Structures are given as C-alpha cells and as structure tokens.
Amino acid sequence: xxxxxxxxxxxxxxxxxxxxxxxxxxxxxxxxxxxxxxxxxxxxxxxxxxxxxxxxxxxxxxxxxxxxxxxxxxxxxxxxxxxxxxxxxxxxxxxxxxxxxxxxxxxx
Numbered sequence: 001x002x003x004x005x006x007x008x009x010x011x012x013x014x015x016x017x018x019x020x021x022x023x024x025x026x027x028x029x030x031x032x033x034x035x036x037x038x039x040x041x042x043x044x045x046x047x048x049x050x051x052x053x054x055x056x057x058x059x060x061x062x063x064x065x066x067x068x069x070x071x072x073x074x075x076x077x078x079x080x081x082x083x084x085x086x087x088x089x090x091x092x093x094x095x096x097x098x099x100x101x102x103x104x105x106x107x108x
Contacts (some may be wrong), residue, residue, distance in 0.1 A: 045102045052095045059088045067092055 020026050056067045063070065067088070073079045074089045 042102055045098045049095055049098045049102075052091050052098070055091050056088070056095070059084065059091075 017030075020030070059070070060067055062084075070079060070085075070088060071092050074085060079085050079089075
C-alpha cells in the first residue's frame with residue numbers, strides 16, 4: 001500500500017497526465033504504456049482471484065457447502081464466528097473486491 005505522501009505525488013502526476021490528454025498532446029507511446037499498465041493490473045487481479053478461488057475450494061470441500069450458501073448463512077449470523085468462517089467470509093469479500101476492481105478497470 002502507498003503512504004499518503006506517495007499517493008498525493010501519484011495523484012499530482014495523474015492530473016498532469018490528464019491535462020496532457022485534454023490538450024491533445026499525448027503520444028502513441030503514452031497510450032501504449034497506459035494500455036500495458038491497465039493490462040498488467042487486470043492480470044494481477046485475475047491471478048489474485050484464481051488464488052483466492054483455490055482457497056475457497058478448500059473451505060467448500062472441508063465443510064461440504066458452496067461458498068455462496070456459506071456466505072448467505074454467515075451474513076444471516078447462522079454460520080458461527082469460528083476463525084475458519086471469518087477467514088472464508090474474508091476471502092469471499094476479497095474476491096468481490098478484486099472483481100469490482102477489474103470491472104472498474106474495464107470501464108476506463
């Protein structure tokens with residue numbers, strides 16, 4: 001994770017980049033670089049999702065239920081609060097976050 005100062009510096013750079021694009025001064029190299037960056041981020045999300053899905057599979061086999069069924073009962077307070085269940089729910093939430101990040105990236 002980035003610290004606040006680094007985030008502010010990056011935000012400033014992105015504003016400068018946006019201004020270059022608004023002025024029509026972006027080069028083909030800049031376009032290709034941004035495309036590669038977005039592709040890299042999407043691939044990173046896909047890799048993380050695959051790893052997390054493998055983790056989910058282990059929980060599903062161990063407890064004999066789908067993650068969807070588990071999460072529904074977890075949210076309803078019916079699954080208990082054991083460490084396995086908290087971890088299982090956390091993995092589901094992380095996958096949801098990664099999928100949302102990928103979808104947001106596709107919109108750009």
